[in-house]
Amino acid sequence: MKLCLTRLIKLQMHSHLHCQHSGWGSSEDVWRKMLSKERKYKHSKSSLDRHPSLRPKMRSMLLDWLMEVCESYTLHRQTFYLAQDFFDRYMLSQSDVQKDQLQLIGITALFISSKIEEIYPPKITELAFVSDGACLEEEILQMELIMLKALNWDLCPETVLSWIKLYIQIASLYDVTNLLEPQFSQETYIQITQLLDLCILDINSLDFKYGVLAAAAFSHFMSTDVVQKVSGLKWEAIETCVNWMAPFVEITMCYESARLREFVQVPSEDRHNIQTHVDYLCMLKEAQEKQLKSLEPLFPPTPPSSAEKPS
Known part of the structure; x- marks a missing residue:
């Protein structure tokens, strides 16, 4: 068995x-799939x-x-x-x-x-x-x-990582802002993936489609025009996710920048594709606390009743 x-x-x-590779002759076909x-x-x-x-x-x-x-x-x-x-x-x-x-x-x-x-x-x-x-x-x-x-043997989803790789590839193919090496380095890639790693730990990340989640992460490293061109999404479609992700971005910036790690028997050109781990749970806690604080102005404390007011 x-x-x-x-x-x-x-x-x-x-x-x-x-499915991933047969359709590159037809970009529309890949996109539809x-x-x-x-x-x-x-x-x-x-x-x-x-x-x-x-x-x-x-x-x-x-x-x-x-x-x-x-x-x-x-x-x-x-x-x-x-x-x-x-x-x-x-x-x-x-x-x-x-x-x-x-x-x-x-x-x-x-x-x-x-x-x-x-x-x-x-x-x-x-x-x-x-x-x-x-x-x-x-x-x-x-x-x-x-x-x-x-799962009904449905084992081939397009993950959030699939989408971010596609956006990077499209940006490089069409050179929408010169997004080529060395401008887009392995280090930048793992910074984006570290942000996604942190976000995916939060259950609220599942509010968003993977393509939107990837586009939101991309927007924190590239201009809005680039993101809209490579994702095919209008800003209104990703704005909520971008705002939700902002505290996660802030926390990742407070920590040491993600760096390319060396792995024995892994070629240097493939090292950025290896899953890494940092103190994500601590980072997650801080990001969620920032999110709660950002909501506080929306929910001001209840004013005291007339009986409690000072004379």
């Missing part, structure tokens, strides 16, 4: 690669409403841990973002999941995504090991079957 599943997942991967996936692969922050015992912080902690696992095994950023999408869509399809099941669901999502995205995915024994005994190999295999069925 395991071999059969692996073959089926590989077929999904080849189909995904074909990506937009159709945005409509097909639905996500929503309401997924947690279906699970009364869960809290948004639990999701944040799980995704933060998955980033750490990805960095430990030098897995690609797309592997993490596929796992994040699988997790959120699976939770949207379920009800009353208990918190002691979250780690199993998360590591299984990563198990599936790594078999799609990685040439040498980590072995199931390694993923069971990093769970520190919380997830057994047999449990991961069983959960894999459950998740694949719940």
Whole structure:
């Protein structure tokens, strides 16, 4: 059964690669395919409403841990973002999941995504090991079957990372503001992805389509004109997301700038594609506190009643 599943997942991967690369002769065809996936692969922050015992912080902690696992095994950023999408869509399809099941669901999502995205995915024994005994190999295999069925084998979403890469590629192809090396460096790329990493930990990021989320992140590094040209979105379509993201941008700027890391056996030209991890939970807490403070003027304190007013 395991071999059969692996073959089926590989077929999904080849189909995904074909969709990604076969249409570059027709940019309109590629665009239509990506937009159709945005409509097909639905996500929503309401997924947690279906699970009364869960809290948004639990999701944040799980995704933060998955980033750490990805960095430990030098897995690609797309592997993490596929796992994040699988997790959120699976939770949207379920009800009353208990918190002691979250780690199993998360590591299984990563198990599936790594078999799609990685040439040498980590072995199931390694993923069971990093769970520190919380997830057994047999449990991961069983959960894999459950998740694949719940996801209806729809394993090829356009993640937020897919969209940001597309925007960068379009900008480079059309040279809309000379967005070519060295102006757009690996360092700038990982700064954008660090911002996205931070944002995706917040359950409210699921209010937005991935394409909009990527465009909003891009707008904090490029001009509004460039963003509108490469995304095909009008400013009104991304303005709400840009404003929501502002505290996250401010916090990332307060920390040390993201830098290209060296990974043994990873070519220098591919290092920016490896998922990294920093103290995201601390950053997330600060960003969310800033968001709350920005809302305070909208909700002034209730004035005292007449009986409480000084004479």
